[in-house]
Amino acid sequence: MSRLTWVQPPDLLAHELVASADDGKPVQDVRDRWTRAGGRAEAPRAGLGQPGDPTLRALAVELLDELDARPVPPEVADREPDDLAAIEASLPGPPEVVTVDAALDPALPDRLLGAWTGRAVGCLLGKPVEKIPREGIREILQSQGRWPLRDWFTAEGLAPEIADRWPWNRRSAPTSLAENIAGVPEDDDLNFPMLALGLVEQKGRGFATDDVADAWLAGLPGGRVFTAERVAYRNLLLGEDPPRTATRHNPFREWIGAQIRADLYGWVHPGDPAAAARAAWTDARLSHVRNGVYGAMLVAAACARAVTGGTVHDALQAGLSVVPPRSRYAEAVRLGVELGRSGLAIEEALDELYAEHGHRHWVHVLNNAALAAYALTVGDGDLERSICTAVTGGWDTDSVGATVGSVCGAVAGAAALPSRWVAPLGNRVASSLPGFDGIGLDALADRTLALARGGAR
Structure with a gap:
């Protein structure tokens, strides 16, 4: 059974x-x-x-x-608070607001399309090797003469013994290898931003955590959520209310799930990292606590800054400005940034990340946040270099690839993204969410732009 x-x-x-x-x-x-x-x-x-x-x-x-x-011991609760007011009180000062007139900024539509597109590209690149460790990814590519990674994964030319030792993700390989790509296949890394889009369209930017729960139950199949989200979904069905949904029998409460849900909240608050972070906190507390919540807040704030221009480094600093500075999450992100600036070769820097975080589960938020920060920093805004670094780093390859791709795509704008990465997407995203299957990335960007301008579809 x-x-x-x-x-x-x-x-x-x-x-x-x-x-x-x-x-x-x-x-x-x-x-x-x-x-x-x-x-x-x-x-x-x-x-x-x-x-x-x-x-x-x-x-x-x-x-x-x-x-x-x-x-939780008081010393942990003090440096890693859960309550939004306590989180904001821990910050050295209010996050910087970049004033943007969303109605007049001529670059915003292209940046929003770039954000959606970059997220889809990074997710799709990482899908075949999700669950394959870093050493397996390297062995696959070296055996094909394709190391370091600079293109989509392929099964062509892969020796059977290596394929047996490092099998592709069975759910993903049929639609995410180079020879099979025909649009963007369904993935939770894309379902959640689309779900958030529909939520804000229906409830406005002042939505509550209960609204997030209702949106999950109304539109998100239980088999399409994993780890902390699946436990929270079960807890909702058992009659628990937030934030108890995040803590009852939920050992995944500080894993990566909330971090993959938050981009949209940044995109609809361009230039306002604090507002984006508050929206992300409201969503994340349904399933996560402390560092798991900070992951959502940082990504939302980074995305809010990314769609206003500047650099990926500006986006990361905006993200750090909304999370408790003494938290393990902030430390992990700072480590990634430091290694990205260190001048070390990529493999040496990844060795340093693994020395610090290699004991963690591959879906935990801390190791993946450090890797995302490193890939963004060393990639310096180059989409290909950034997403390829993120994916070859291992751990949660599609999720980190998606987050890194989102920030890079927003900073660059869609028009500047390389066509060899964009064209295979076919401007089509598959989803089991009602009303979203087959939607175009351009349509998603248009609907996001309407929200960023204070309206709805």
Whole structure:
């Protein structure tokens, strides 16, 4: 029988032991009880979805409740607050506003199209190798004489033994390898910005977290969400309200999911990183806490700055200006920026990132945020160099590629993006969201522009 992954209590507990330890909670007593009963304490790489022995399952639920009830130590809560007012109070000053007249700025339409297009390109580039580690990506490319990465992935010329050792993402390869691309296939990295677009069109820029929950339940199939989003979706179905949806049996609460949802909130608040970050916080708290929420806030703020011009470095600084400066998230982003400026060869810099964050799950927000910051900094606005660096870095390849592509595309504008990356998209995005399947990137940009100008479709 097929089981829904990422929600089975034994798997969740293994991940929760890691998450609670990261939070500074005591976990050894729970780990001992679990392993003595025959449970596996090693966190699975993916959501296995096997319920296992009923007795172990019941114990896992009990232990998850126990870990949920343990408070985060005050020193962690102080430097990494959850409450929006506390987050804003932790900042050294108000984020800089870049005054933009969205109705008159002649470059804004092209930058918004560039943002949507860059996001789609980066996502599509990373899709075939999602879940393949960095060393596997390099071996695939070297075996084909295509290292370093400078083009779409392809199965042509790949030796069978390497293909067996590093299999493509089965869901993605049929539509995301060079020989198969015919438009942009469905992906959560694109579904979520489209969902946010529809949300703001319907509810306005002052939407509430409950509105986000309603939008999920009305238009987002449960099988199209993963990790923290899938747990939050389950919690909604169980009758939980936000922000409890983000914390009940949710060990993925500081993973990357909220960070991939936030671009639209920046695009509709051009030049205003604080407003973009507040909208992203409102969305993110449905499924995430602390560093998971900061990822959404930083990306929204960076996107708000990117569509006003300037550089990718300006966008990153705008993003950093809205997150608690003593948080682990800010530290991770600063590390990525420092390595991008260091002059180290890319592989040496990636080694440094892995030395600091290589122990984390490939979907965690901290390692992926550091990688995104590094790729943007070292790429210096060049779309190809930036997304290729992001993807060859491993971890969550399609999500980091999408975020990096979004910022680069917004700064450059659509007209400046290389046609060899844009043409295969065919100006068509597939989606299971009602009303969005087959939509053009130009239509998405037009609808976003209407919101940025204070109106609706």
